[in-house]
Amino acid sequence: MYRTHTCGELRISDAGKVITLAGWVQKTRDFGGMTFVDLRDRYGITQLVFNMETDAGQCKLARELGREFVIRATGLVAERSNKNPNMPTGDIEIFVDTLHILNPAETPPFTIEENSDGGDELRMKYRYLDMRRAPLQRNLMLRHRMAQSVRHYLDLRGFIEVETPVMIKSTPEGARDFVVPSRMNQGQFYALPQSPQMFKQLLMVSGYDRYMQIVKCFRDEDLRADRQPEFTQIDCEMAFVEQDDILNTFEGLAKHLFKEILNVEFPGKFAKIPYEQAMTEYGSDKPDLRFGMKITDLTEKVVGCGLSVMAEAEYIGGIVATGCADYSRKQIDDLTEFVKKPQIGAKGLIYVKYNTDGTIKSSVAKFFDAAALRGWAEVTGAKAGNLLLILAGKRDKTLKALGELRLEMGRQLNLMDKNKYIPLWVVDFPLVEWDEETKRFYAIHHPFTAPKPEHIPMLDIDPGKVHANAYDLVINGIEIGGGSIRIHDSGLQKKMFEVLGFTDEQAQYRFGFLMNAFKYGAPPHGGIAFGFDRWVSLFAGLNSIRDVIAFPKNNQGRDVMQDSPGIIDDEQLKELGIRIVTSDK
């Protein structure tokens, strides 16, 4: 062994011991006659001391050390004369009598410290150096502890972890697949799984009635701060269960993780909000419930008014910002600009200021008398000192825009407390969604999601109105996980494929093995999958999932450290039977 202890564990009680440490040089402080070296490993930092008077040779060697040199030092643990209360090992230091440079190092391009001076781009390029820093090490250790905790909790409840294949058949529903060419079957391709969906359902058919896996999934879609091309799910499936059984089981898992990792407890049950209510009250299918500011429907209140943008709008809604009646012209203009951004897409913003002195000021005062504006205050609950913000337009789009405006106001008013967690279940999602471009229905969740039993007759009449037995776990406006009860009846599955416009042949080609399996006794089953990276980043207090992943990819799906993806040899291409056709834009 290169060491007897780590750099984080020695205390005053160890004084007098002769020990050996190994690690990286964090920093040297050279006084000429005396040199201090901060030695770092992932457990902490311990100070080494060298003295010209007592050991000139070792002291001179210590003066040669640069940042990030890998060294080994043997010496006596001693109480410091000048203690440093800011570090756990600050009461002791090591009088080194033997110093070995195990490996010198070039000066790193950024500082390996709690708060690095390096920018994101540079730190990604030198990811292995960035990961030496304490924040990254904390994140990855948090991730490890959460994974252990999940496995432990589910193991105690009879779940078994089963690995599923990574090279599978492409199923063109849902996200784009990453594909892998087959050398032995030229012209044919595997796909990387978007999730182990069909395999976990087959495991249910096979009688493994409680399955879990912490598993990589792959989706070839455009990326975001919280979306990577490869990401990790906590994937679970249970047989002989109904929706509530699943919600209860995984609400238990969520509570367990909160308690174990953050020491946060939730006494009651998580709220359960139907999709439709989430959309009308929060303009989002993943509402952030850390604050209220619900959307109020004002459509009825403006019928027949003289202002065409309102009179002709399909929907009018507003939110109340507490204490914002004193917003300046500039602040209102900025909000207007915010909602008019192409990403939000509102045409304009209407405001009503209910001033503390009882007066009312509004951008639409010309069209409504004070009584009417007071009527709006009544329905929205706006009080003196509040600001009512109103958007008008197409219902779905306007609700979404109000939802974005609500979040923006939440940010401006500091209503999103990082230390507060409000989990909830969003339930009763629509089963399918009509797409105008391709003139067909698409499954909102996936084609195996069961409709609410009472809605099954509606599949023939108005599939868009059918609710699914599907659910999402949402925490602080982040979709942490989602799942559904699956169809286990091949007749109903066939009907579902009909609704989605698949011919029998298409269904047979894509999902035949699953439909065949269901002929041999499929138990009622359902499951859920959690976005593990998102969950870890939520617990770490981060907005991006990149820093809870050891080697993440950037916006364009590139690994800037490896510089992947990259081209491959002609020889490799030939072997695979692939020719590259460069497309000119």
Added chain:
RNA sequence: GGGUAUGUAGUUCAGUUGGUUAGAAUGCCGGCCUGUCACGCCGGAGGUCGCGAGUUCGAGUCUCGUCGUACCCGCCA
């Protein structure tokens, strides 16, 4: 496919209305220093202002193009 921001020393940034030799901090190198822990003091080196065109007597600064990066919409459970 679209929107917004951004690119200057190893690093993080400043750079005014287009005008002399492009600055600061930090890091790095050399010297001094026996109780530092953001050590201190003295000195030094370090620049393709992302790249390419254009406007101009003159471009880090203006225009166009291009490449990279970040965030968002579309897309994606």
